[in-house]
Amino acid sequence: MYDWLNALPKAELHLHLEGSLEPELLFALAERNKIALPWNDVETLRAAYAFNNLQEFLDLYYQGADVLRTEQDFYDLTWAYLQRCKAQNVIHTEPFFDPQTHTDRGIPFEVVLDGITRALKDGREQLGIGSGLILSFLRHLSEEEAHTTLDQALPFRDAFVAVGLDSSEMGHPPSKFQRVFDRARSEGFLTVAHAGEEGPPEYIWEALDLLKIQRIDHGVRAIEDERLMQRIIDEQIPLTVCPLSNTKLRVFDHMGQHNILDMLERGVKVTVNSDDPAYFGGYVTENFHALHTHLGMTEDQARRLAQNSLDARLIKA
Ligand SMILES: Nc1ncnc2[nH]cnc12
Ligand SMILES: [Zn+2]
Numbered sequence: 001m002y003d004w005l006n007a008l009p010k011a012e013l014h015l016h017l018e019g020s021l022e023p024e025l026l027f028a029l030a031e032r033n034k035i036a037l038p039w040n041d042v043e044t045l046r047a048a049y050a051f052n053n054l055q056e057f058l059d060l061y062y063q064g065a066d067v068l069r070t071e072q073d074f075y076d077l078t079w080a081y082l083q084r085c086k087a088q089n090v091i092h093t094e095p096f097f098d099p100q101t102h103t104d105r106g107i108p109f110e111v112v113l114d115g116i117t118r119a120l121k122d123g124r125e126q127l128g129i130g131s132g133l134i135l136s137f138l139r140h141l142s143e144e145e146a147h148t149t150l151d152q153a154l155p156f157r158d159a160f161v162a163v164g165l166d167s168s169e170m171g172h173p174p175s176k177f178q179r180v181f182d183r184a185r186s187e188g189f190l191t192v193a194h195a196g197e198e199g200p201p202e203y204i205w206e207a208l209d210l211l212k213i214q215r216i217d218h219g220v221r222a223i224e225d226e227r228l229m230q231r232i233i234d235e236q237i238p239l240t241v242c243p244l245s246n247t248k249l250r251v252f253d254h255m256g257q258h259n260i261l262d263m264l265e266r267g268v269k270v271t272v273n274s275d276d277p278a279y280f281g282g283y284v285t286e287n288f289h290a291l292h293t294h295l296g297m298t299e300d301q302a303r304r305l306a307q308n309s310l311d312a313r314l315i316k317a
Pocket of ligand 2: 014015016166194217275
């Protein structure tokens with residue numbers, strides 16, 4: 001089944017480039033940039049990837065991203081991810097990057113963006129992988145800081161397809177970012193947002209009504225609100241679900257409890273994605289395979305999930 005799932009043509013719609021930083025590349029970049037790391041080796045770092053919630057993961061994720069310093073570092077990160085896409089027949093990807101994680105450390109916005117966009121261009125030309133980049137605001141920071149990031153992005157507007165919202169969800173509702181999302185939309189950007197990962201269904205309502213999002217990132221807690229479920233089904237609003245992430249971060253205690261196939265069978269436009277594959281134990285195929293192993297996902301269900309991912313692209317190639 002793994003090989004069959006791997007060969008299925010699919011799109012990835014929920015992937016943080018910084019979360020694709022494998023420990024081997026992290027160590028190589030630390031050496032190249034002469035950065036001392038608090039872990040002795042790759043195995044020690046991997047052993048630290050045990051999380052009880054989103055925040056414990058984010059603390060390590062931001063620490064890991066500190067090795068990314070030069071344009072070439074961002075190129076190498078993105079190129080390594082695109083090679084994984086090629087190996088798993090991901091024919092289109094719409095990755096997120098978090099500019100504030102880097103600009104707050106003094107790395108210029110253009111350095112980050114140039115490295116990523118050069119790799120995405122090579123991915124299109126050399127690997128045949130379609131792509132659209134999503135600029136994600138960090139929700140634990142202020143809306144004013146998000147406005148500053150949007151200002152930095154405007155001269156490069158053609159490099160992006162949408163803006164998004166990620167980082168610590170609880171206590172940072174979508175309504176906090178209503179004005180910057182209004183501005184992003186008036187500048188021609190599409191919008192997406194993480195909502196209903198750890199946060200309540202109310203945050204999904206806000207993301208839909210206030211941020212006017214095209215897709216819900218995660219959204220698994222929608223199942224707690226029947227009226228919300230009906231809306232998501234009626235309007236066929238895609239959910240970018242990340243099964244391995246949800247179990248690693250204890251949104252579900254075990255993959256056997258995951259609700260993605262229940263949602264699929266109820267008519268929700270759910271898709272399968274890897275979120276932060278270097279930290280959560282696998283790329284898209286591993287996420288599909290876990291659904292087969294633990295939930296008995298059939299070939300027919302896998303085909304529908306893959307078709308949903310192609311239908312839910314913001315850019316139709
Ligand atoms: N799963 C996730 N939720 C929120 N912010 C993130 N940033 C990277 N991965 C994330
Ligand atoms: Zn995410």
